[in-house]
Amino acid sequence: MPAAPVPGSRRPGALQPAAVDWMVGERPARVLDLGSGRGSFATALVEAGHEVFCLDHDPERVAALPARLGTRLHVAGQVESMPYLSCHFDVVTAAQTLHRFAPGLAVTEIARVLRPGGHLAVLYQTRDDTVPWVRRLMGILQRVDPSAMQGAYGDASVAELAQSPYFHELERRSFRTWVPTTRDALVTMAARRPAVAALPQSERDAVLAEVGGLYDSSARAPEPLLLPFRTSCWRAMVDHSGLTIDEDPALTIAV
Numbered sequence: 001m002p003a004a005p006v007p008g009s010r011r012p013g014a015l016q017p018a019a020v021d022w023m024v025g026e027r028p029a030r031v032l033d034l035g036s037g038r039g040s041f042a043t044a045l046v047e048a049g050h051e052v053f054c055l056d057h058d059p060e061r062v063a064a065l066p067a068r069l070g071t072r073l074h075v076a077g078q079v080e081s082m083p084y085l086s087c088h089f090d091v092v093t094a095a096q097t098l099h100r101f102a103p104g105l106a107v108t109e110i111a112r113v114l115r116p117g118g119h120l121a122v123l124y125q126t127r128d129d130t131v132p133w134v135r136r137l138m139g140i141l142q143r144v145d146p147s148a149m150q151g152a153y154g155d156a157s158v159a160e161l162a163q164s165p166y167f168h169e170l171e172r173r174s175f176r177t178w179v180p181t182t183r184d185a186l187v188t189m190a191a192r193r194p195a196v197a198a199l200p201q202s203e204r205d206a207v208l209a210e211v212g213g214l215y216d217s218s219a220r221a222p223e224p225l226l227l228p229f230r231t232s233c234w235r236a237m238v239d240h241s242g243l244t245i246d247e248d249p250a251l252t253i254a255v
Contacts, residue, residue: 016175017048022173022235023123024050024091029050029051029090032054032084032088033045033052033053033054033092033095034055034098034101034110035055035057035079035097035100036061036065036074037058037097041123042054046069046070051071052069052073053089054075055074055075055077056074056076059076062074080102081105082112082113087114088115089118091118091119091120092114094122095123095124096123096154107161107164107167108166108243116240117237118238121233121234122157122161122234122236123231124154125229125231125232126232127227127228127230128229131228133214133225134228136214137190140214141195144195144207148193148195154232158170165239167239168237170236171235172234175231176228177228179226179229180224180227181226181227182224182225183216183219186215186227187211187215190207
């Protein structure tokens with residue numbers, strides 16, 4: 001069974017520095033982060049020493065990024081028509097976001113803004129359901145919602161990337177992280193699932209009691225239960241040989 005996406009978050013948590021180094025490299029680079037949201041992944045890039053530009057469709061989120069990141073290199077715009085000069089970035093990153101963009105248009109634009117020798121780095125973080133207690137949690141939630149905690153999250157967008165003539169040498173590496181979670185946090189995660197929230201009160205209470213019982217039987221008190229995450233990372237080198245590059249950006253919206 002494929003791993004399940006991290007609930008309720010566009011950006012990964014508990015990200016290992018080794019994952020950022022593998023995705024971007026250890027030397028300082030000029031990086032464009034796509035779909036930056038509130039800037040969690042961009043913060044990890046800045047902390048690793050990179051010059052980071054953020055692109056997001058939401059102007060309010062973009063407006064908040066300078067206070068968090070300490071720079072004003074961020075733009076409100078669409079990935080399918082990016083407001084940047086061609087060959088401007090060493091690395092483009094998409095953390096939990098590549099599937100949100102129109103595949104053909106986005107991949108072409110990403111290739112355009114990368115310099116020769118640059119690469120695209122993609123990240124998806126999921127709960128690791130190879131761990132027995134996580135599989136039992138999946139079984140509880142799937143009785144309510146058969147789609148819960150399943151689906152090859154991000155695989156389709158990476159497959160599109162693999163088929164693109166503008167990228168080659170696709171590599172993958174995975175990292176595992178263990179994150180402490182409390183009983184209340186696990187029950188709250190289950191309660192927030194739309195299918196669980198829509199249940200009649202008595203049925204919802206029964207499901208949440210079962211989730212709480214799973215925590216009680218799996219945790220080793222007084223230590224918290226460790227929730228496993230798998231961070232899957234991909235890198236693909238740009239290939240400009242079939243791309244016509246226009247040096248004029250379509251639009252610039254500086255914040």
